[in-house]
Amino acid sequence: MLDAIAVTKQFGAKRALDNVSLNVLPGEIYCLLGANGAGKTTLVNLFLNFLQPTSGSLQIGMIDVVRHPLETKRLLAYIPEQVTLYGVLSGLENLAFFSSLAIGERLPRPRLLELLEAAGLPRQAADDRVATYSKGMRQKVGIAIALAKNAKALLLDEPTSGLDPSAANEFSELLVKASNDGVAVLTTTHDLFHAKQTGTRLGIMKHGRLVEELRSEDVSHADLEALYLKHMKS
Amino acid sequence: MKSRSLSTLSLIIRHEARILVRDRTLPLVCCVLALMVGYGLFVGLAQATLRDRMVAQVAKHEQETQRANTGTLQSVLAGKSALVPFSNPANPAALAGTLAGRFATIPNAPLAALAIGQSDMMPNYYRISYLSKVQFMYDTEIENPWNLLSGHFDLAFVIVFVLPLLVTTLGYNLLSAEREHGTLRMLCSQPLSVPTLLTGKIVVRMLALLAIAIPLPLIVVLLIRPETRGVEQLLLMLSWSALITAYTLFWFAVAALVNATGLSSSANALIMVALWTTFVLILPVTMNLVVGLVSPAPSRTELASRTRVATAESLREFESLYSADYRYASDPEALLVKGERIEVPSRMRAFFLAKQRVDEKIEPLLERFDRQLLQQQRLVDRLSLLSPAILVNEALNSIAGTDSRRFVAFKDQTEAFHNKWRQYFSPRILESRAMTAQDLSSLPQWHWIEIPASETSWSIWWRTALMLALAFMVGGAALARSSRSNRIAV
């Protein structure tokens, strides 16, 4: 569903991504691990067409991202580390706006409330201004947007950083639920524990290269940690 | 596909409107604009009314003098009143001069309230008599020079100076705020193109500003001044609206282009203010300097010297008339109308002739001034292509009928009328023909001939078209740039 084919991204003299290929199939949760600056976020930005690759290509559902940005974005939902919304609007209004942008029609209020509930936002918060929300609550509106969009692919950038453990767990459960529905999920993270827990496949990036790809069921926690540290040190 | 992007656009528009109303930016800016437009209009209306009243007063003056002259003439002819050489209307030299009570007036154009332009400086009436042009054509309206220097707070000022600033306030952070706030990433991860987003944002802001700036003055003017309800005036109002729309669009297009560069809000604000300062403040004053250097006005000092020389020469020329015996004080009977004749005192005849001669002599010099001014105006027309502010200001003044061109036409027509006035009296004075009651009612009449509407409307529409073209060019560049660079979101 999410395909990167021999992608290289050059920023001036710096090579941020070096011949990276990966694909994420429907129903998979692919966790990208790596130090800061390894190129994880660059890859996410490339899938969003916020950046264009120097060479190689990216596809979502076999559609080229650069050539058909609007079509691919229709298939895609994105939840950044900080879900930023319009502070003067309520959670519900934000969801209404973004979902109509995404699917081109306005969803009725009961459906919007349903989506927010499915994302785990308390019912009574739906009509409060987003400016009063915590980070976790904003994240949930982000998930509700993704749900409303009925996306085939989900892109997540450090989604659990800064969330308290219970919120992070809740979030992971939602991811698993989505992947069970056949969504392809690509998430970047620092959190080895959660990656092992929720991911079906893991990739480790270093200096712009994908240095290791493995199935999460093939490794134990301890092995993963050792492997990760080995790559980080060398 | 088309309908999809249209519905996205309308969604963006509704969303933006809600955000701007919620965070109170739009109501605040609209209130400021409404206040300023209202005040500017008030000032314009006050000035226009003042000028209307002056023209009416002058007309009344003229009628009163006419009536008084007729009355005096009748009593003089009937031998009832004492004869005074300078105030006997039967004497053509007296009627051509001190008793004339003739005025050349320029009425307000119907839309005068929309821009004060040059009308606070140029006189809207001249007192016509046999005096030399240098004696009456350089009278100016009385106004505190400090106020002339400050300029008026009229609607044209609000539009040319303030409107772009309000556009800047609403538009300097069209995209940069979304980026700094982080919402741009969210937006761009949706199937939405940046040009659509930009267009939607501009449409809301522009509609809000124009919904105040255009209808408010037009409705007030239509209500208060009935003379604005003609077809021609409605067409002018249409062009006025088009001009303002184009100017607003231009500034929004500039804001869009600045935002498409992807700099921070502060940087955008700086760039916008720099552009505004350049277009609205620096370029016009520099152009003014350039116009003065390239096409300088002839020297007024020289005019003064020439006038003196001409006056001296004509005094010498009519020396014998000036120094003739003068027996009228002791012998008023000499001034009685005898048949169709009357004795015109030689000194009065000398005054008339001398002034006429002075004008003949300095006419070429005065023409040079007029030519120079026209040449300067043509230069301004060309230079105005460099600054939208000049372009719009000139067009606004043309619509209001307060531009230099109309006042130059007034001056020209006045000069022609002045000549006609003299020619009417010249044979009568030279031949000592007495004025009759019938003559008094058939004196040359002043009629202002309005500048052809086609000329005005052409000068307005080409400016509007140019402004629109400019706006579309800048806007097109902004949209093209914003669609190419998706990096805006990063």
Added chain:
Amino acid sequence: MFAIIAAKDMRELARDGRLLWAGGLILVLLLVALAAGWNRQVQLNNERSAGQALDYDAWLHQGYRHPHDAAEQGMHVFKPEPPLGVFDPGIGPFVGSTVWLQAHRQSEVKFRPAQDATGLQRFGELSPAWLLQVLVPLLIIVIGFNSMSGERERGTLRQLLSLGVPARSLLLGKAAALASCAGVLIAPVGVGFAAFLVARLPAGERLDVVYRISWLAAGYGLYLGLFVFLTLAVSALVRSSRAALVILLGFWVAATLIAPRTASEAVNLLYPTPSRLAFDDHLSHDIAGAASKAWAAHFGARTQWDPSLPLSKWGAALKVDDAAGYGALDENFGGLWDTFERQQRAQEWVGLVAPVVALRGFSMGLAGTDFSQHRDFSTAAETQRRKIQDIVSEDLIKHADPLGNAHFTYKAGPELWASVPPFKYQLPSVSFALAHHWGSLALLAVLFCLSVALAHYALSRPLMR
């Protein structure tokens, strides 16, 4: 301590593109404005002194003529351009500089240059004063809006404060940096031009001009200093650089562009200017009234052409007539000019919120191009006119009145013309200007102190919030 901060800030500003571009542009405009102003002044002064000399010469050599006709030809007098008119042309473009002194009527100053210009004139005149009043404050805002807020946003303020830098040093350092940036632009040009100007003047006028320049420097110093401290205060008080910029720009627009116009509209409502028609009517009415009273008193006649007033009393009648008119003229013109001055004084109160209004009046006054000095010239010209008129009437009484009906055959000669002195006008001294404008300077000083106090308050509050 503050010197270190100033040095650091200046280095930062020098490396920033803003100062380079905006400052460069202002510098170029300043030089252009000075060159153009100087060029115009030299040309005008040459023309005027030549015109004035020729005019008096023509008066002296006008040959034999009836004195009343000589007064008809009259004399032109030209207002000398004050040397600092190059710096601030003031109301110059909107008042003329030529007066035609003729018999019977007070002449007004004619030929306003603005009438010979296009509508562009109304956008303003590119003069050094305009640049300093309008654009340099903008420059200060543009380079200084983030001097405090930027430090906070970058986190360097935390550093500075943890080092124990006192607020006063911070304030002084930052102010010194901003002021020196503006100073580096203006001072060399200003000092250079002042030296050039003073050197070209005759020795007698130098001292006065030097005084004027010093006072101008003080006024502009206070004004620009006000903007420096205001910028710092806002930058320290406001949460973000963006907000600081928006607030400062808003103030600049309101204070330098909108306030002057609003003020002049408002005072027009308070002290309305009469229309020319109303003014002329009133004046004619007053003169006629005064004259008929005077004739009745002196000759027992109702009008000038009363049979009881033969031509043998024409010179005497003229004298009485003119003298009667003087009072009415003084009253009417004095009243109009008082209205203008009242309007201006009322506007100066607007200086409390829009310092540019106070500075503008002060600047024009010290440059010698304000209304009070224009009025002084007009009064001097009118005095000269009356002098001519009185000499003429005296001569008529002596020589023409005895001729009876042949009154107008009398011709005076060069001796009479020579008895009219040439028109010599001395520009008022600096003390005249100060007497009119000390209030504006005091206002600027008060505003400056207020801005310093505000900046001090802003920086002495807890800066990290």
